[in-house]
Structures are given as C-alpha cells and as structure tokens.
Amino acid sequence: MNARSWWLMMSVGLGIMLNPLNSSMVSVAIPRLQEDFRLNYTVVSWIIFSFYIASAIAQPVLGRASDLFGRRKIFLAGLLVSFLASLFAPLSPSFGWLVVFRVVQSIGTSMIVAVGMAIVRIHMTEKQATALSILSIFLSGAAAIGPFVGGLLIHWWDWHAIFLVNIPFVIASSILAWKVIPKDEASSTQGLVKNIDIPGILLFAMGLVGLLYGLLSINSSHGHLGMDAMIGLAGLLMLILFVRHELRTTTPFIPLRVFAQYPALTWVNIQFIVVNLLFYSLFFGIPSYLQLVRQISDYHTGILMLSLGLCSVAVSPIAGRWIERSGPRPALITAACLMAIGSIWLVTLNESSPVVSVCLALAAFGISNGLNSVGMQAALFQSSPKEMAGVAAGLFNTSRYMGTILSSLLIGIIMGNAFSFEGFRILGVMLTIIAIGLVLMNWRFKESTQRQVN
Template sequence: MNVRSRLLLISIGLGVLLNPLNSSMIAVALTRLQHAYQLDFTEVSWIIFSFYIASSIAQPVMGRASDLFGRRKLFLVGLAVAFAASLAAPLSPAFGWLILFRVVQSIGTSMMVSVGMALIRIHITEKQATALSILSIFISGAAAIGPFIGGVLLQWWDWPAIFLVNIPFAVASFALAWRTIPKDAPPAFSTRKMSVSQWLNLVDASGILLFTVGLVALLAGVLSAKSSGELTIAHIAFGLIGLSALGIFAWHEWRAASPLIPLRTFAKYPAMIKVNIQFVLVNLLFYSIFFGLPSYLQLMRHMSEFHTGLLMLSLGICSLAISPAAGRWIDRVGPRPALLASGVLMAIGSVLIVTMHEQMPVSRLCLALAAFGISNGLNNVGMQAALFQASPKEIIGVASGIFMTSRYMGTILSSLLLSIVMGDRFTTGAFRLLGIILLVVALAFVFMSWRRQETALSESKR
C-alpha cells in the first residue's frame, strides 16, 4: 500500500473503532450510572441494549444511504454526529436523555462502520485482506481494551469521561478523512427535482419503518425477558409483533423498486447469505466465551477480578497478534483455508471447555483462550474478505451494514444462550453443556466453510 492508502486506512480505523469502543467501555460504568440516576440494574442495562438495537438497525440503513448519496459524505456526517452526541451525553439531566444521546451516538458510529468497509472495498484495490487485518486491529483492539480504558477513566474521573474520550478520536479521524477519502462521484439522480413521494420511494421509507419496527419489537421483547428473568405475555406479544413486521418487510423488499435490502440481489448471490449466517455463528460462539467465562472463573474458580481480567486480555491479544499474518495469508490464498483453520480452532477450544473442571490447570484455560482468540483474529479478516468476494461493488455499503448487523445478532444470541444454559447461577456442569453447544456451532461453521464454493468472486463480476 502507498502512503495515501495507509493514511486513508488510519482515518477509517480511527472512526470505525468508536463503535466497538463505546459498546464495550460502558460495561464498567453501569454501577456509577445506577448511583447517578438512582436506578436498578435492569433499568440501567438498557444503556447497553439500546446501543445494540440502534446499531443493528442503523448499520444496513446507513450502508444503503452511502450507496445512494455518497460514502465520503456519510462517513464525515457520522463523525460529526458521534462528536455531537459525545459532547451532549455528559449533560443529560435524566437517564432518558442519556439513552437518547446513546442512540444518536450509535447511529453516528454505525455510519462509519458500514461505510468504512465499503471505502476499503472501493479505494484500496491491492492487498485488501491486509487492509482488512489492520481495520480488524482497530475494531478488535477497541473492543478488547474498552473495559480497561473505561476502568482507568472511572478511576481518575467519572462516567462522563467515557463519552468525552471519543472526541479526540473523532477530530483526528475527521481531519484525516477530509484529506484522504476521495470525493464521491456525482449521483446518477438529482433529488432536487424529486417530489416527496419519489424521494421516500428512493430511500425506501416504508422498508426502513418496517425494518425498524420489526427489529425493535423483536429485540425489545427478547432483551426485556432476559433482563427481567421471566417470560411474560407482553414479551411474547412484542416478539410476535416483531416477527410479523419483519415478515411484511421481507415481502415489501421483494417487490420494492428501490429496496433498503435488495433481497433479489441476495438471492442472485447466495454466497452473501452464507457469509452472514457464518458470521452470526462466529459471534454467537465467541461472545458466549467472552461474556460467560469471566463469571465462571470468578464464581467457580474464585479468581479475583484482576486475574480474570488478565486471562481475558489474553483472548484479545491473541486475536490482535494473528490479524496481520491472517491478512497476508488471505491475500495469497483467499479466505477459505483461514476460515477452515478458524473452525478447527473453535472446535478445539470448545472441547477444552467440555472437559473443564474446577481443578483444571490455568495453562489449559490459557490454551482454550488462545484457540478462541486466534480463531477470532482469523475470522475477523476472513469473513470480511469472504464478504468482499461475494458482494457486487454497487451494493457494498448495504452488504457491509447487514454484515455488521449479523455481528450484533450473534452477540445478542450469545447473551440469550448464556441465560438459558446458566439460569440463575453458574455451575461447572452448565458450563460443560455450553461447551457442547459451542462445539456443535463450531462444527457447523467448519462444514459451511468446507462446502463453501469458490464462486463468490465470479458471481460479484457478473
């Protein structure tokens, strides 16, 4: 890569890291927020859920908007929105306002994630997997060190710092992006001459509304049931409303002239569907370990928070360390071998979880974490490279947005899986059962990678 491409990649990385950084950093601030706004844990946990829900919706919507109106514009607007929300959040007079600013922050950072991947796909034409590996370091690194940064900020100041820390990243990214991201090509249409109805049809306002209502209702029902610890008629009603709205959305998208999610195109390129299914499985497995293992270590192995944090940090370090090598490997031979290797490592890690017992040496725990960490690094690069192979350039924005929504779906499913398997308390037996389920997930991923047809690249050139 030349110097301009490297600066372009840095500008994208500094913007993209804001989404995972803010989704992970907030976890250590929940207790402070409970005291600041006089809330119980169930109420304050919506500061996390609202970010996940908003990101899940905003990723494909903003990806589609970038395909229509220009990727440079959307990236810069996203930085401005995230900057404004980060300034406003510490001034929230009530928790409802904080949730609102958190949602706005999620929308702004989502613009950058889906658009950032599209910018790499279009403007970095050589060694794309290497570029993706560097982007993966920004994303995975931010998620891994987010709780640590949040803890340091809370130690020296208070919860407003976890919002204000975004400002230097946003400013640096904006300054670099303004100089390095090429200007958008003129759009193939002019919105000035469009009527309101024509403009609404162009952006698929009906599709956006149906998608938003469906996903919000479904996730709100599921996450409310999880946070309250019981399943009520209201939760079931929310879930049914969400599923119904998403079914109508799919019917609408198949018929729409300018759909938010081009289902006909996805049907034409089935490799895109397979990539997203695999990405859901990957994140279901990884975040089940990421969220579940710390509680197991503290409750069953009686490890301190410090030692648990050190062990979990090894997961992120292994993921980051393998990413550059993964990028070079995938540039040479394509994503399929890396994905197969990742699936085998996930299966090995799952077997180690199945055989776990309270006297198991820490070295075996480290081996399991290394297997999951290395597989995560391979997946972060390999899955994005597979998406690039499978997706036509003209819809890369919305394809990237849906890809990132798949990440959040896997994350949310992992949280639900832990609730179902563990119940009210963690036990060694329950954790072994979790390992068996994750082994099945890993083997399904291996099977899909083995069967993956190497036709995605030719499909994307049709």
C-alpha cells in the same frame, strides 16, 4: 504514500475506530452500570442491544445517503453527532436516557464507518491496499483494546469516562478531516426517500426490538408477562411483515431475494451469524463472570480481556498468508474447533479456577477470531459475484450485527435478573453445543465454497 495521504488516512482511522472501541469498552462496564442504576442484568443488557441494532440500521442507510449528500459531509456530521453523544451521555439522569445517547452515539459512529473506507478508496490513488489494511488495524485494534481501556477508565474514574474518552479522538479526527478530506461535488438530495426503504427499516427496527423485549421478559419477575408476551408477538408479526415487504419492494433495506439466488452466499452469512454469536457471547459473558462471580476489579478484568484481542490481532496476518495458499476452509475449520475447545474449557471453570484458565479460553477464542475475520471475508468473495460485491458486503455486516444481537439475547435469557455462576456454566454448555454445530457446518462449507460464482 505522500504526506497528505498519510494525514487523510489518519483522519479516517481516528474516526472509524470509535465504533468498535465503543462497542467493546462497554463489556467491562455492565456490572458497574447495573450497580449504579440498580437494575437487573436483563435491563442493563439493552445498553448492548441498542448499539448494535442502531448500527445494523444506520450503516447501510447512511452509506446510501452519502452518495447523495457527499461522503465528506456525512463523515464530519458523524463526528459531530459522536461528539454530542459522548458529551451528554455521562450527564444522563436515568438509564433510559443513557440508552438514548448510546443509540445516538451508534448512529454517529456508523456515519463515520459507512463512508470512511470509501473516502480512502476514492481519494488515495497509490498503495490503496496498504492503506485499507492499515485502516483495518484501526478497526480490529480498537475492538481488541476496548475492554482494557474500559477497565482502566472505570477503575480510575467511573463508567462516565468510557464516553468522555471519545472526545479527544473526535476533535483530532475533525480537525484533520476538515483540512485533508477533499470537498464533495455538488449533489442533489432528490430521490433520497425513494432510494431508502423507510417502511422496511421501521418494520425491521420495531419488530426486532419488540421480539427481543418479549424474549428477554421470559425470566423477568416484574409481573407483566401477559403484556410482554403480546409485545413479543407483535414484534414477531412485524418481522414477518418485514420479510413480506422486502420480497416485494424494488429497493429493499435487506435484499432477501439474494439469499434464494445465491445459496453459497446464504451459507456464508449463516456461518458468520453463528461465529459472531459464539464470539460475542464470550466477549460479553467473561467480563461479568470475572467481576461478579470472581470479584476481580474492572482494571484487572480489562487486562485479562486484552489476551483475547492481542491473540486476534496477532493471528490475522498469519491467517491471511495461510488462506492465500490453502483457501478459507482449513482456517475456518480450525477456528471452529478452537471455539469448541474454548467453550468446553468454559464449562470446566469453577468459582475458584486460576485466572490463567480463563486466559486459555480467551486465547482460543482470540485465535479463532483472527482466523474467522480473514477466512469469512475470503469465503464471502468466493461465494458472491463481482457485480454484487456491495450488496454482499452489506449483507455480511448485517449478519455480523445479528450475531452480536443474538449473543446478548442468549446471555440475557440464560441469566435473567442476575448474572450467576450457574448461569455462566449453562452459557458454556450452550456455546459448546453451538460450536460443535459450527464445526459440522464447516465440513459442509466445502461444497458451498466450491460453487464459486464468476
């Protein structure tokens, strides 16, 4: 690759890393936010929900919008939105405003991710696979070090720093992108509204938020359960209407018909939801256990969480070679077994267990995540025809976000108003049951992946 290609890749890499970095740094900030804003655990969990719901909606929509407005324009606009959100979030006068800025930040970083890979594919004509693998390191590496960076920043400053740390990366990416990303050809915005399923997006967003709010209110003690139940039922009704609308519209936000047409693809996405449910339940649960139950500092929590990310990054290239030789099934079965072992290990932890025990559970989930990140992608390619690769990738990302949202929901329902050791033990039992189910699911996976679509 020539020098311009390297600078192009660096500009995109610095931009796309903002989404996984900000989604993972917050895992260490939950106890501090709960303390500063004097809120219960259920309310504070919306700092997680808001980011993933906004990302699930924004990335596919903005990916389509980039075809009309131009990828360079969307990339630069995403950097500007991310800059403004990172600048104003620390000034939030209330938790509600912080959630608003968190949503804005999610939209901005989603704009960058939605077009970053496409920019590299289009404008780099040599060693494209190498470039994409390097960008994947930006994504996985940022997610891996996020808790460590978050713990370090909160320890030396406060939670405000996890937003301000984005600004240098945004500025560097903006300068490089302005100089090295080629300008877009003139494009027309006609048909934008026609090509984007606005009713479907609104039904999906309002239905999901309403249902989550209703379910999270089960353990709430604010005395409005009747109203909360009505909001939850209204959300469920909107999601039913969303399904009905998506099956009828010609340009659906989530092409649900694909699930009926390609059962193997459906099976892959279901497994991916479960995988992310397990992984992110531990990812968001362990830091709160360490800080609130074990009274371990933000800084040391971040260091311990680093074992999760480092194991994941280290295993990914090994997983790639293994899967090339043996296919995805052996790696996915191994990953599911490791998740089951890690979940059982969580149940054995007590309020005075050595921290090395926590690291063993983190390592098991980290190795499984490295295997799953490659194995699930390979399974996706096997189960989807080439002509619908874009649709399959979009559904795959949606499944990822649904798994993360469900993980936060599971923790919120179990913990209620306060994170406790008893709740953490119940969470471990629930994860064990789900992980054993995933192991059994992967035995069934053989039949699905053998139905490769050509």
